[in-house]
Structures are given as structure tokens and as C-alpha cells.
Amino acid sequence: MKRLEKRLEDLLLQKRFEELSKMDREWVLARINASEYEAMRQTLLESKRVFQLNQPQLDPNIKNRLRKRVAQSYQPNATEKLFKYTIPAWKVVAAACVIFLLFANFKSTFTTPPEVVYVHLTDTVFDTVYKELPVRLVDSTSESYPDTNAQIISSPTKRINQSPRSLYKKSNFKKKKKDSLQVSLPELNNSFATTYDTAVLNNMIRNYLQSPADKRRGSSIDKAALGLIDRVY
Amino acid sequence: MISFRKKYENYTDEELVKYVVKGSEKAFDELYQRYAQKMHAYFYRNLGKDVNQANDFIQELFIKIIEKGNLFDPSKKFSTWIYAIAGNMCKNEYRRIQRHAVLGLPADLKDRFFANSSSDNDFDRSVFEEYLQKELDKMEAPHRACFLLRYQQELSIKEIAEVLDCPEGTVKSRLFYTLKKLSKKLQYFKPDHLKKKDYETSGKEIGRPAASEKI
Numbered sequence: 001m002k003r004l005e006k007r008l009e010d011l012l013l014q015k016r017f018e019e020l021s022k023m024d025r026e027w028v029l030a031r032i033n034a035s036e037y038e039a040m041r042q043t044l045l046e047s048k049r050v051f052q053l054n055q056p057q058l059d060p061n062i063k064n065r066l067r068k069r070v071a072q073s074y075q076p077n078a079t080e081k082l083f084k085y086t087i088p089a090w091k092v093v094a095a096a097c098v099i100f101l102l103f104a105n106f107k108s109t110f111t112t113p114p115e116v117v118y119v120h121l122t123d124t125v126f127d128t129v130y131k132e133l134p135v136r137l138v139d140s141t142s143e144s145y146p147d148t149n150a151q152i153i154s155s156p157t158k159r160i161n162q163s164p165r166s167l168y169k170k171s172n173f174k175k176k177k178k179d180s181l182q183v184s185l186p187e188l189n190n191s192f193a194t195t196y197d198t199a200v201l202n203n204m205i206r207n208y209l210q211s212p213a214d215k216r217r218g219s220s221i222d223k224a225a226l227g228l229i230d231r232v233y
Numbered sequence: 234m235i236s237f238r239k240k241y242e243n244y245t246d247e248e249l250v251k252y253v254v255k256g257s258e259k260a261f262d263e264l265y266q267r268y269a270q271k272m273h274a275y276f277y278r279n280l281g282k283d284v285n286q287a288n289d290f291i292q293e294l295f296i297k298i299i300e301k302g303n304l305f306d307p308s309k310k311f312s313t314w315i316y317a318i319a320g321n322m323c324k325n326e327y328r329r330i331q332r333h334a335v336l337g338l339p340a341d342l343k344d345r346f347f348a349n350s351s352s353d354n355d356f357d358r359s360v361f362e363e364y365l366q367k368e369l370d371k372m373e374a375p376h377r378a379c380f381l382l383r384y385q386q387e388l389s390i391k392e393i394a395e396v397l398d399c400p401e402g403t404v405k406s407r408l409f410y411t412l413k414k415l416s417k418k419l420q421y422f423k424p425d426h427l428k429k430k431d432y433e434t435s436g437k438e439i440g441r442p443a444a445s446e447k448i
Contacts, residue, residue, distance in 0.1 A: 003405035004412060006390075032413075039416035043365075044384065047415070050362045051385040055270065056277040059288040063265055066295050067258050073299050074256030 002031060012041045246311035254302035265295065268312075271386060272319055278381050279323045281370050290326075294319055316388070316396040320378055327374055361419065368418045372411060375399075379407040380415075 008031065011024060017034045028037055241249060241263040252260030272294060276287035297318055298305075305314055369377050378397060382388045383404075394401045 002409050003402060004409035005405065009408075036413065036416065039420050040412050043416040043419055044412060046358070046361055046419075047365060047380075048384050050358060050365060051274070051278070051381075053358070054362060055274055056282075056284050056287060058270055058273045058291065062288060062292050062295075063262075063269070066265065066292065066299065067261060069296060070253060070256055070258050070261045070299050074254070076256065 012037070012044050016041065247305075247307045250298065250302050250305050250311055251307065253299060261299070264298070268315060269295070272315065275316075275319055275381060275386055276323070278366070278369065278385060279319075279377065280326060282366050286326075290319075290322055294322065310392070310395070312388070313392060313395045316382065316386070316392075317398070320396060323378070324374055364419060365415065368415050372414070376407045376411045379404055380411045383408055 008028065011020065011028065015024075017025070017028070017037045020028060028034075032040070241252070241257075241260050244252075244260070244263070246264065246267065249260045249264045253264055269291060273287050273291045276290040276294075277284060280286045280290065294315070298315065305311065369380065372380070375397060379393060382393045382396060383390070388396070390401050390404050393404045397404065
């Protein structure tokens with residue numbers, strides 16, 4: 001049984017019978033005659049040409065119908081649906097931007113100074129009065145008073161979270177000298193901090209300032225403290 | 234627009250089938266683009282140049298792939314699988330209509346060709362195509378399939394053997410037989426488009442040691 005060998009096929013596609021070398025011609029003639037060779041060659045070439053040139057028109061609607069079939073044919077379970085869900089990259093980027101902006105805005109509002117001022121009253125001459133009282137900031141920056149070291153110091157923002165839990169930091173005072181004036185203020189804490197009612201504090205300081213001089217032992221604090229009270233409250 | 238979409242055009246046919254089975258329309262689009270036109274042309278030639286029937290068969294073929302794609306063995310070539318399915322569909326169709334039992338010889342070939350013996354290549358080609366198709370239709374299905382797979386679809390001998398599930402030697406002999414038979418039937422379409430005079434005066438043809446068959 002004769003076969004269409006690769007060599008014969010190549011020769012048919014590439015060369016006319018007259019163009020075959022002597023060796024090829026002998027090889028071909030051992031299988032088919034020259035006329036058959038030419039006829040087969042022509043049929044082969046023309047057939048290939050017809051197949052290439054005359055392509056039938058494919059119905060474009062078929063694809064759409066089949067696409068629907070693809071979607072219908074597969075029913076994923078809930079987990080697969082979840083993982084199959086795709087998000088366009090631009091949505092991911094947009095979401096990241098929104099989160100960033102929200103966070104930045106939140107941070108900026110969070111870091112906005114709540115206008116808390118820490119008041120340090122210091123009488124270095126004799127006694128030391130040390131108070132930290134969170135109040136609404138009326139006027140900021142440090143301001144000195146004559147004849148004293150008393151100051152109003154605006155609160156650095158980082159101290160917000162370091163605000164003392166109680167107005168009176170007892171532990172701090174313990175470290176100070178024995179002659180430091182220890183003012184107990186726990187009863188003032190909440191009402192003072194929330195209502196800004198300064199009456200009690202005012203009275204305490206006034207009482208202190210009005211107390212006998214041998215107990216106050218120093219006058220420079222008088223003016224400073226009163227000035228401070230007026231200014232703060 | 235940047236996206237993280239899969240680039241299905243880089244996927245192999247075998248990978249695409251897996252995604253099609255899982256309902257990926259994009260994978261289907263890519264697979265369809267690769268095979269629809271080729272398979273349509275294959276059906277068109279195999280089913281007597283009936284475009285509508287070829288369209289129906291294409292649809293049926295891809296429905297089989299969508300619904301039965303899970304039966305595909307990914308260790309094998311998808312092209313072999315799809316041509317095998319297409320071949321079986323054609324065989325079933327032949328059985329149904331008993332196509333080659335009703336077709337007759339084109340008795341008017343010679344007259345029509347010589348009546349239009351101008352050098353109009355388009356006409357020559359259209360006549361050639363018409364009779365090529367008729368001759369192909371008369372061929373036995375395996376021979377026609379071999380010829381179309383080799384010279385229309387340009388599959389290798391090995392691939393054809395896999396599609397038709399037969400030895401490569403069988404494919405080669407079928408190709409030889411088919412080509413020889415077609416060349417005898419279509420011998421009027423010779424190089425340089427031999428005219429009637431040549432035909433009448435040369436029962437023996439140019440450079441040919443033995444007499445050739447006539448239609």
C-alpha cells in the first residue's frame with residue numbers, strides 16, 4: 001500500500017516534476033509517474049489555496065449565546081463565589097486613598113491641641129507650689145510674673161496623653177523638699193475639670209495667700225498667684 | 234487602567250478548558266477565538282459547504298466543551314480532543330443523512346469548464362472549489378477527514394492519527410489515496426489551465442510516461 005511520505009509531500013508542495021533533481025525524480029518515479037505527480041501537485045496546491053481563501057462566515061451571535069451558556073453551566077458554591085469575586089485595581093486604589101485620607105483627617109483632629117494648659121506655680125524663694133490643672137486655654141505661651149518664677153505654659157501636644165490622672169501628682173511632690181507646700185486637690189478634680197468652676201481653687205489659693213506670713217514665708221508668690229488666677233480664670 | 238485580570242491569551246488550550254468548565258467567560262472567549270473559525274471551516278467542508286449547518290455544529294461543539302469539559306484529560310492535547318469530537322459529530326451526521334449515497338458524479342464538469350475557458354482565475358477557482366467539494370463529499374469519511382485535517386487544518390500526521398485514533402501509516406496511506414483520487418477526478422485543472430484543444434489533442438499528457446485517467 002502506497003503512502004504519502006513526508007518527502008513526497010514536501011516535493012509536491014515545493015517543486016514541479018521538471019524541477020526535481022535526478023535523485024528525487026528517480027525516487028518519485030518509483031512511486032508515481034510524472035503525470036500523476038503533476039496532477040497531485042496541482043490538486044494539492046489548489047486545494048490548499050481554496051481552503052485558505054474561501055473561509056465561510058461564522059455567525060457572530062453564536063459566541064454570545066455560548067457565553068451565556070458558560071455562565072449558566074457552572075454554579076459555584078458560596079465560598080467559591082466569595083473568592084471568585086474580583087475587584088478592579090482602580091477600586092482598590094480608590095479605597096486605599098479614602099482610608100488614608102480618613103485616617104489623616106482623624107489623626108489631625110486627634111492631634112489638634114485640646115487647649116489644655118498646665119499651670120506651674122513655683123516659688124523658689126521659699127516654698128514650692130506645683131499644680132497641674134487642665135483648663136481651657138485662654139492665652140498660651142509662657143508668661144513670667146515679676147518677682148517670681150510663676151508661669152503659664154502652653155501645653156505641648158504630646159502631653160495630652162500624659163495628662164495626669166489626678167490634678168495633684170502626689171508622687172511628684174513626695175520627691176520634693178520637705179518644705180514644699182502640698183496642696184491636696186482631689187476634691188476638685190472632676191467638677192473643676194469639667195465645669196471650669198474655679199471658685200474652690202480660687203478660695204484655696206486665696207486662703208493660702210491670706211494665711212499668716214510665717215506660714216507663707218514669702219510674698220512674691222502673692223502677686224504671681226493672684227495674677228495667674230485672674231489670667232487663667 | 235491597571236488591573237489584576239488574568240491574561241488568558243498566555244494560557245494553553247488545556248488550561249483554558251479548566252477555566253471554561255469553572256464558568257470563566259473570558260477563558261471561553263479566548264478558546265473560542267482560537268478554535269471557532271477553524272472548526273467552522275472544518276465543518277463547512279465536511280458537511281457539504283452548508284454554512285448554516287456549520288454554524289449549528291459549531292454551537293453544538295462548544296456546548297459539548299462547556300458541559301463536558303470536565304471529561305477532558307489535561308495530560309492530552311486539547312486540539313486532538315476537539316477535532317475528535319468534531320469528527321464524531323460529522324460521522325453521526327453522515328449516518329443520519331446517508332450523504333454519500335445520494336451524491337452523483339459531476340457530469341457537467343468538462344462542459345462547464347471549457348465553456349468558460351477564459352483565463353479568469355476566479356472562475357477557475359470557483360469551479361475547482363465546487364468540484365473539489367463534490368469529490369470530497371463522495372469520499373469516505375475517514376479519507377475526507379484526513380485530507381481536511383492535513384491540508385485545511387494543517388495538523389501533523391501524528392496529530393491526525395491521534396484525532397482519528399489510527400496508526401500514522403494509515404493516515405499516510407489515506408492521504409495518498411485521497412490525493413491521488415482527487416487529482417484524477419480534477420485533472421482538468423492542471424498547471425497553466427489546459428484548454429480544450431490541449432485536452433483533445435493530448436490523451437497523453439505533458440511529460441507523462443503513462444496515459445492518465447479521464448473523468
